[in-house]
Amino acid sequence: MYFYGNFSTMTRSEENYLKAIFHLGGLEHKAVSTNAIADRMETKPSSVTDMAKKLSEKGLVAYTKYKGVSLSKKGSQTALSVIRKHRLWETFLVDKLDFMWDEVHEIAEQLEHIQSEKLIDRLDAFLGFPKQDPHGDPIPSKKGEIQKEYKKLLADVPVATEGICVGVKNSSAPFLRYMDKNSMALGDTxxxxxxxxxxxxxxxKIRNKQIRISNDIATNLFIRPNE
Amino acid sequence: MYFYGNFSTMTRSEENYLKAIFHLGGLEHKAVSTNAIADRMETKPSSVTDMAKKLSEKGLVAYTKYKGVSLSKKGSQTALSVIRKHRLWETFLVDKLDFMWDEVHEIAEQLEHIQSEKLIDRLDAFLGFPKQDPHGDPIPSKKGEIQKEYKKLLADVPVATEGICVGVKNSSAPFLRYMDKNSMALGDTxxxxxxxxxxxxxxxKIRNKQIRISNDIATNLFIRPNE
DNA sequence: AATTAAAATTAGACACGTCTAAAAATATAT
DNA sequence: ATATATTTTTAGACGTGTCTAATTTTAATT
Structure with a gap:
């Protein structure tokens, strides 16, 4: 049996489920299907059903058989707190320990479950209260408020915008090959x-070279604009 | 049983047992009794027996029924790696996040199980390759080498030594009352x-006041001498 | 509407780590 | 050396979280 703190009854697994449900259901807490959760978590639908019942009993989700689950207020607050921790730790890894932005996810998956409110508050302060993580994703506040995405499609930013390429929408092999061929990489300015x-x-302009990209490409690349 | 590279990953529980066995058995890896482990870990002797078998199968301890367990080379290396992580994280919490030295243990108990060699290497560098933690305990090297204790009994240091009070040997209520009455506290210089x-x-000299303390007191206080 | 396909649930199993209660081995005392 | 006490182990159970295989419900198609 694992205790992470005196007043937390949340297990690691429960937290992971809540996080997945949050990401799938969006800010409106749309109902999420069993299979969708299973896919995202790389687990089996039957396991999801089991957990759905458990989370429902705890008042963290609304669950109706065959109709999927949707987060309750309490459930989404918990999810946001885990996401906050994840993104703060990612920021720490990149800003302080010089990790590359694309190698921190796995480690943050572990760190996000560390239980200590004080630790997170101190970390937040130590990092200068960042509003976004290295991937351009917003960091929820302590109260669970979350801003709109900081990362934008390259196609959607105005001329003269500068920023860092933080992700791709469609990570298909042909697209990644295209990027490679044009010597573009995630992390580039x-x-x-x-x-x-x-x-x-x-x-x-990328890597000090000018190139022309089609709209198709531009709608597949995420950029985190500099302040 | 045949393994391809002994890539068996350690569970949290296994790591905690190895750590406890290390602390009880000392650097010479003395055999440790079932009850001693159970006491230290606040678990039951029967649980310890179960784990002893498991660790023995994995080649991490030598276990003979009714004779206790002792760490193998592999087992002590693993224990030292966990201890290294624990102490580096404690140093981080105190040096970078301004925690008090006496409030970091619980959090480090969680952080010590985060798995990423790169993370620990980077953390080590970020902290400036510290040789001791905030409690004056030595931080094992990456290779598992560990120095002698940095903390000493106040009674044992030479005149003119300055350092921080990092612990008490006997934390009985009367002794702690004595400290309180004389406005001495852990953490004081x-x-x-x-x-x-x-x-x-x-x-x-403590808190800029001079006081006289008996040998009894001096043999109960740990000090971490400044470099 | 009936049939087929897909999604979701149940039933039963298992590994992990823990526990209690009872039995066995070892240590201590008379 | 025998009886008693202590320590340790075994046997059997439980909760968590997972799985497979079979079943049920819902969705899609003809």
């Missing part, structure tokens, strides 16, 4: 120099 | 001004 109204193509 | 050969009493 990108500046939008010019936008062609007609076809939505962009002139960008 | 202490300087040894004078030592009386005859009765071993000391003249010390």
């Amino acid at each position: 990108i500046e939008v120099l010019e936008k062609e109204e007609f076809d939505g193509s962009l002139q960008i | 202490i300087e040894v001004l004078e030592k009386e050969e005859f009765d071993g009493s000391l003249q010390i």
Whole structure:
């Protein structure tokens, strides 16, 4: 039996389920299907059903047989607290320990379950109360408030925006090959120099080279604009 | 049983047992009794027996029925790695997050189980490769080498030594009351001004006040001498 | 509407780590 | 050396979280 703190009855597994349900159900707490959760967590639907019952008993989700689960207020607060911890730790790893932004996820998956409110408050302060993590995702406040995404599709930012390429929407092999071929990589700084109204193509600067990318590409790349 | 590279991962529970066995058996890996482990871990002897078998199967301890367990080389290396992590995290909490030295243990008990060699290497570097933790206990090297205790009994340090009071040997209520009455607290800086050969009493400076303490007191207080 | 396909649930099993209660081995005392 | 006390182990159980295989419910198709 594992105790992480005196007043927390949440197990690691429960926290992971809540987090998955939050990500799938969005801020509106839409109902999420059993299979969707199983896919995301790489587990079996039967395991999800078991946990759904358990979380429902604890008042963390609303669960109706065959109708999926949706987070309660209490459930989403818990999920947000875990997400907050995850993103603060990721920020710590990148800002303080010089990790690359794309190698911190696994470690943060472990760190996010450390139970100590004081620890998280201190970490938050130590990092200068960051509002977004290295992937451009917003860090929920202590109260569970969460801002809109800081990362944007490259296609959606105005001309002259500069930022870091933090993700791809469609990580298909052909697309990744395209990026490779054009020597673009996640983590690169990108500046939008010019936008062609007609076809939505962009002139960008990346690695100090100018290249032209199509709208298709631009709608597949996430950028975290610099302040 | 045949393994390809002994890639068996350690569970949290196994790590905790190894750590307890290490602390009880000392650097010489003395055999440790079932009850001693149960006491230290606040568990039942029967649970310890179960785990002893398991650890023995994995080659982490030598176990003979009714004769206790002793760490193998592999087992002590694992224990030292957990202890290293524990002490590095404690150092982080105190040095970087401004925790008091006496409030970090619980949190470090959780953090010590985070699995990522790279993380610990980076943390070590970030902290400036500390050789001792906030309690004056030595931090094992990456290879598992461990130095002698840095903390010493106040009675054993030479005159003119200055350091921080990092622990008590006997934490009985009367002794703690004594400390309180003399406005001494763990964490205080202490300087040894004078030592009386005859009765071993000391003249010390603490909180900018000079007081005289008996040898009995001095053999109950741990000090971590400054470099 | 009936049939087929997909999704979700149940039933039963298992590994892990723990426990209690009873039995066995070892240590202590008379 | 025998009886008693202590320590340790075994046997059997439980809760958590997972799984497979079979069943039930819902969705999609003809």
